[in-house]
Each structure stands twice: as C-alpha cells, then as structure tokens.
Amino acid sequence: MPVSYNRLWTLLTDKKMSRAELRRIGKISPNTMTKLIRNKEVSLSVLCRICEALDTNIGCIVDFVRDGQDRTIVRRGAEGNP
Numbered sequence: 001m002p003v004s005y006n007r008l009w010t011l012l013t014d015k016k017m018s019r020a021e022l023r024r025i026g027k028i029s030p031n032t033m034t035k036l037i038r039n040k041e042v043s044l045s046v047l048c049r050i051c052e053a054l055d056t057n058i059g060c061i062v063d064f065v066r067d068g069q070d071r072t073i074v075r076r077g078a079e080g081n082p
Contacts, residue, residue, distance in 0.1 A: 001064050005036050010063040011054060026053040 012022060023033050026049040035042050047058055054061070 001041075002038050002067075003040070003041055003060065004063045004065050007063060008050065011060060015054065017054075019069065022050065022053060025078065026050050 011055075012019065019033065019037075022028065023030070028046060028049065031080075032042055032046055034040055047062060051058055
C-alpha cells in the first residue's frame with residue numbers, strides 16, 4: 001500500500017529537528033532515510049524508533065495513500081522543510 005511521510009517532515013519542522021538529527025537519534029540508516037524521503041515502505045521497527053525519538057505515535061508520521069491521492073514528495077528546502 002502506498003505511503004506518505006509528509007506528516008513526519010512537518011513534525012520535524014515543528015520540533016526544529018533536522019533529518020540528520022532524526023537519523024542519529026532514531027538509528028536510521030542512510031538507505032532507510034532515502035526510502036522515507038521517497039515515500040517508500042519501511043519496516044515497522046523503523047517507524048517505532050522514529051516514534052520513540054519524536055515522542056509521538058505512528059499516526060502522526062505516516063499516512064496510507066489510496067489510489068488517486070497525491071503522494072507529493074517533500075524535497076529538502078522546499079517550502080521551509082528541512
């Protein structure tokens with residue numbers, strides 16, 4: 001099922017945390033971070049580590065996208081996102 005991590009990027013901006021900080025705190029590999037940036041599926045354990053790092057729940061960082069919905073990839077520097 002297609003996913004969108006736009007909520008994650010918004011939350012990072014709200015918490016004034018960079019993607020590099022999230023990678024370090026959540027122990028996320030560079031390849032996994034690339035999957036997140038490209039709205040690709042990652043393991044549940046990765047999502048749980050992100051939730052722990054941000055003190056939030058999974059619904060605050062990921063959306064499941066139905067066919068036909070927008071899956072816009074948020075690029076670094078676009079619209080004030082890290």
